[in-house]
Amino acid sequence: MSKTGSILDATRISDGEMVILKRVTISVHPFEREIAEYFSSKELKMNPRNHCVPIYAVLEPPGDPDDILLVMPLLRLF
Numbered sequence: 001m002s003k004t005g006s007i008l009d010a011t012r013i014s015d016g017e018m019v020i021l022k023r024v025t026i027s028v029h030p031f032e033r034e035i036a037e038y039f040s041s042k043e044l045k046m047n048p049r050n051h052c053v054p055i056y057a058v059l060e061p062p063g064d065p066d067d068i069l070l071v072m073p074l075l076r077l078f
Contacts, residue, residue, distance in 0.1 A: 009074060017073070018073075026068060
């Protein structure tokens, strides 16, 4: 995977839903997590003007503290 960001499709084990895992390098995009979580907050995700993709979870894989994985719904088959 490229160090500047990558996406990968996956299946969520809990319910079998297809999701996207987006790897974000914090040193390159230091505010992406906070922005994504802000627009996925309870107050804003109910706003009909909010068209941002919701974040289901943020994973912090072991081994590289500079990377996180944003778990988002699969919006389109590719």
